[in-house]
Amino acid sequence: MSPTATTDDSDTFLATARRVIGIEARALDLLGESLDESFAAALRLILKARGRVVVSGMGKSGHVGRKIAATLASTGTPAQFVHPAEASHGDLGMVTPDDVALVLSNSGETPELADIIAHTRRFAIPLIGVASREGSTLLRQSDVALLLPKAEEACGTGVVPTTSTTMTLALGDALAVALMEHRQFTPEDFRTYHPGGKLGARLSRVADLMHHEMPLVPESQPMGEVLITMSQSGFGAVGVTDATGRLTGVVTDGDLRRHLDGLLSHSAAEVMTRNPRTIAPGALAEAAVKVMNEFKITSLFAVEPGGDGRPLGILHIHDCLRAGVA
Structure with missing residues (x-):
């Protein structure tokens, strides 16, 4: 059983929190510096698509993928999340030649992604891969490969996805905002997709x-x-x-x-x-x-x-x- 925390542990807790945030902040700086023509190529693929951006990922990457799909959809880029395990059991029918796939995997070797990657190759569906390992299967199979820079995970052991998921999430936000600005998406447009909640109220006419x-x-x-x-x-x-x-x-x-x-x-x-x-x-x-x-x-x-x-x-x-x- 873990020892009980006391008020004397406050300094330790705060030091850990600041260390984690500092590690992830530095990784985001690395991510910004690493962006190159591949990022622009990914945007062009999405803009050319007549259908949706189909986002997929397993585990923590899947959770991040759901958020990326939601952000894209609410800012003028039709998108949906497809779980790779469900894709292998019929949901691949949701991914059509009019779509573009955005597949996330820290290692680039997630076995559950094999079917959705193969599906995109079989039907010539544009594939944007996001991973941290250069030369990984996902990035080699992708039409556009977005390689996350080398950065330590904030957990200290290197096994818990922390820094890598933060970078992936930020990369998704960068894609969404770049697409939004290119399409000259306005607050009124946002309200159309987001009529509920406090933000929807603020955008009422x-x-x-x-x-x-x-x-x-x-x-x-x-x-x-x-x-x-x-x-x-x-x-x-x-x-x-x-x-x-x-x-x-x-x-x-x-x-x-x-x-x-x-x-x-x-x-x-x-x-x-x-x-x-x-x-x-x-x-x-x-x-x-x-x-x-x-x-x-x-x-x-x-x-x-x-x-x-x-x-x-x-x-x-x-x-x-x-x-x-x-």
Whole structure:
């Protein structure tokens, strides 16, 4: 049984952690320096493929491969992970001549990869191999060989995949980001593939959250009727439009306080704040929150830039809070 840890072991734990991170950080520097034309060739193979990037690997390489496939798929490069053992029992049918295979193996000699490698050779499916051993079977069979630089594993014994998996993961991220930038993949594109979670919320557009039924009154509306519209809407603001339907102002709680004396004798145009802050429907909801916080307001009307000035919707700060934006 292992000895029980005590508070006196803290320095030892921290020293080990820093040693591991330092070893892996130096290996990543080596990886960056080692990249050459093979990396560019791998990118060209992926860009030429009409199908998917099929990622495969066994053990720790398989876990890393799943993450690489997920990153590629969410950044505009269709990808899927195929487990090599399952591939040998029917899943090879998922790998087609339109695809490109990205196969990972630290040693380059993983026996479970034999069938998927043979399948790519039999059907002329482009194969990108990633391994740490030059001249290994995987790299020799590959159309493009990506050789990881020689670096010590961070475990100290050289048997636990640590540094090698970190380098493989970083290499996958490098491929994904290079492809993303080449395709000019935008945050809006990312949201299409990643609508859930906090990141999806941050990339929500105003049009996704705004209300199309808006509290609007004409400029000539008596303030008594404006108050009724405002109280019924629950937005704390009413939009004021001219005869053409163009938004010319808003009436807010602050405007009401500033005109308390004889308020009901006024019209909407006499009380409203002219040239109000607005937001484009296509803007990120996060940008709308920034405007509301900066000007200490709780609602924004959405108006198309360069349009006819007609309001298209209204966004309340509570809509952003519910969506997880603010």
